Amino acid sequence: MVAADLPIGDRIRHYRGERRQDAVAGLVGISPDYLSQIERGLKVPSLPILYALAQELGVPTAALLSERPPPAEETTESPEAAVGRALLGYGPARSATPVTAGVLRDRVEAAWHSWQTSGDRFSAAAATLPELVADVEHAVRATRGGSDAAERRAVLRTAADLYCLLRSYLRRTGRVDLATLAADRAVRAAEDADDPLRIATAQWNLGHVLLAANQPAEAEELALRAAERVGSARLPEVERNAMEGALQLVAVLGSARRRRWKEARERLVQHAAPAARLVPEGSNIGWTVFGPTNVALHALSIEMEAGETGDALNTADAIDTSPLVSLEREFTFGLEVAACHSQRRDDASALLSLLGLEGIAPEDLARNPLARQLVLTVIRRARAMHARQAEQLAIRIGLV
The missing domain is CATH 1.10.260.40 (lambda repressor-like DNA-binding domains)
Incomplete structure (x- = not known):
């Protein structure tokens, strides 16, 4: 097969x-x-x-x-289909007693933690998300017309957090359509909860959906407008800096995807980097992983996409990923390093990077289109010994 x-x-x-x-x-x-x-x-x-x-x-x-x-x-029995059915309302009967906001919050936070730190995060998400989505959707409907305003607001906050997680999961499983729906629901839930932090986080998620849908100009415009609103929002200083900086990074990616390299670099240096210096490393506000290391990773991304592989690898050499609280960002870092080696036709180094990624996040390696393409490139182009190793890797990740 x-x-x-x-x-x-x-x-x-x-x-x-x-x-x-x-x-x-x-x-x-x-x-x-x-x-x-x-x-x-x-x-x-x-x-x-x-x-x-x-x-x-x-x-x-x-x-x-x-x-x-x-x-x-x-198949309609795939994990993605099960999540989609829950998102579209195929959950508990409306007469069922809803799960309380406190219990839902703990479950959503656990799901987020697993998604950002587990090497088998896709399998873990497939096992937990359908029921969690159904329960949160049911709680939102049940509290909509209720008399407990505090419970309703707490449910909406939890829903906003879950919808943001769904955006990330659905985009990486190829369902950009459902990811867009989830991102929009995150915005609505955050606005209904009147929660400035979650509104900013939802806008950040929506920006990433637009990037995934190949709409970088729209993503950039949305992010810059949202960053401006965050700057005047009534938020603790660290939260305001983190979300303003995270939104600036969305705009940076928007510029880079439009091949406006100078604009992307200037925005990173002038806006994102100063905000990152005011945010403690590892704070992970809004699950955005924003901080100094994440900004450095985006500097690498710009040079990699611009084809400046020498500068990108020099940037990578100076990055210490140990402060990162997200395995996903560590995986992206390693993948971009592999891509730079591949662009330089250094297939041995590209293979070494890919094998390292298999060790930390095998499910990501198997699902990521760029990773799969890099494996095939090594097979086609590398010397016999490295090509054989790449062929074995291709078998392990389901390419052959």
Whole structure:
């Protein structure tokens, strides 16, 4: 079995196995160089050649075709589907007694902690989120018309926190549509609770959804407006600085995605970095992980996206990720380092980084599109020993 998104060239290489490339090419009637280019994704084989390759490799022609299954064929029993059903209201009967805000708050905080620190966070979230979403949704509905204003506000605060977590989970499981819905509900819940901190956090989450939906200009505009409002909000100083800085980082990413590198660097230095110096490392306000280390990671991201890999790796060398309270951010750091090595065609270093990421967050490595692409690049391009190691890694993460 191979993954549905594995390209044709990589499928051919997989089924060729240990057979020599020149031998297979000769039997098919093409040059070894042409087969090499097909396997590296530089050439697309014609149907007759594809058929001949399939015959020689002993597999159906369809096995060499790279096709994603249509959405209609996706199982309705997947964890993502279960979370989606809960989000859309398939929860407890309206007559059921709702869970109290205090209990829900503890469960949401535990879910957030697991999401940010666990190497198997996707499995853990799949096990807990459907029921938690259903219970929070039910509590929101039950308290909407109730007489206990304090309980209703506490439920709404908890709901805002949960919806922000859902945004992160759903985006990383490929459901940007539901992530957008969750982010919007976070904003509504925070506004109904009249909670300035959660309003800012919800705007930060919404900005990340817009980035995921390839709308960087909209994300930047939203973040800058929200940052301006946070600056005048009645919040403790540390919370105000943290959220204003976190929103500035969304704007930084928006500029970078629009290839406005100078603007992104200036915003990072002039706005995000000064705010980070006023926020204690590890405070994790609003679950944004904002602080000096996170700002440094964004400096790395800018240089990596700009293709300035030498500067990016120099920046990475100066970063100590030990203060981070989020395994996700540590994973992103390692992945961007791997991407920089790959851009420099240093496949051995890229592979070493990827193997390190497998050790700390194997589920993230298996799900992340960039990580999967980097593994395939090592297989296609690296020397035989490293290519074999990458092939074993590809098997472990479900690529083949």
